[in-house]
């Protein structure tokens with residue numbers, strides 16, 4: 088089966104359309120600013136990829152609003168009517184890390200309790216399933232969506248990730264000492280650490296032979312996940328599970344087909360060292376372009392894999408690997424690697440999005456496409 092991308096919808100600190108985010112990314116722009124959503128005076132970092140007004144400050148409503156915008160835009164982009172979605176076998180697969188879970192101390196909050204309202208307000212009468220695998224959630228949601236399509240369970244799959252900023256995530260990462268005091272610049276020789284962000288991205292997957300018009304000509308040709316579980320917070324510095332992940336994702340296509348890697352690039356010392364070890368070993372004969380887009384969006388946790396999947400799709404359409412926003416001088420581990428610095432680079436071949444999460448969850452999506460925008 089040819090798993091095709093028929094539509095995409097996004098909301099991020101760089102904009103609410105794929106055109107806006109590509110324009111900002113390709114001009115090396117970052118959407119990271121000082122947080123005004125809650126009090127960050129006690130936090131190690133005051134900065135985040137916050138989506139500014141006019142959205143609700145309440146986590147539940149914020150999750151709902153971001154999901155609704157990205158899902159609605161993905162459906163519109165796919166040219167599907169609500170009737171078509173409701174009358175075919177359709178499903179929503181929604182990934183998040185902790186979403187709005189810690190927003191109300193007084194009662195237990197379900198991770199996906201807002202989703203029925205999203206569907207109702209969009210007038211969609213379809214089932215949904217939620218996925219939470221830390222920072223790989225958005226990637227795993229797309230992977231699971233592709234499984235539903237491939238095994239003929241569903242015909243129209245809307246899948247992606249959403250996450251919101253909140254004081255609990257900020258203070259959690261602050262006490263773990265993972266936050267960069269100023270701003271995350273993955274793979275840079277400068278200070279290390281991540282910067283949080285928020286947003287949502289959804290894509291519509293369909294079997295190419297059921298589509299009347301394949302406007303993007305992009306296919307999801309590989310997907311996989313592996314688990315290390317060597318530590319709750321530390322990645323396996325040798326990257327054994329991550330290397331296996333890339334090999335499994337590429338399968339018979341072969342890793343030499345990859346022209347661009349959208350890395351996890353969380354900006355922390357341990358993650359960035361682990362990733363350089365992984366790509367050095369996995370791509371010893373080829374040197375694909377590598378960049379992380381977290382310097383632009385911040386680390387959007389459960390949404391990051393879905394947003395980065397959209398970035399890879401756009402990179403295939405524009406035939407350019409986007410910059411590693413803010414990175415002028417890489418750290419020495421990247422000597423000899425084809426790291427994209429602060430300017431986009433032309434590339435040919437397939438694009439892969441790789442995400443790693445706490446608990447050792449690793450996930451990847453491999454896309455192919457020949458059309459040009």
Ligand SMILES: CC(C)(COP(=O)(O)OP(=O)(O)OC[C@H]1O[C@@H](n2cnc3c(N)ncnc32)[C@H](O)[C@@H]1OP(=O)(O)O)[C@@H](O)C(=O)NCCC(=O)NCCSC(=O)CC(=O)O
Nearest residue numbers: 221222262263264265319320321353355357358443444445
């Ligand atoms: C969290 C770490 C800084 C911990 O490193 P070390 O163990 O070497 O450092 P350390 O012992 O000084 O720990 C720093 C502080 O965090 C606390 N700490 C560490 N691990 C903890 C845990 N499992 N639970 C609670 N607290 C913990 C320590 O007590 C200490 O606080 P105190 O000093 O107060 O005692 C590091 O593992 C790291 O950078 N991890 C992130 C790597 C990364 O970016 N991975 C990408 C995928 S994960 C991702 O993208 C995010 C996600 O999935 O959500």
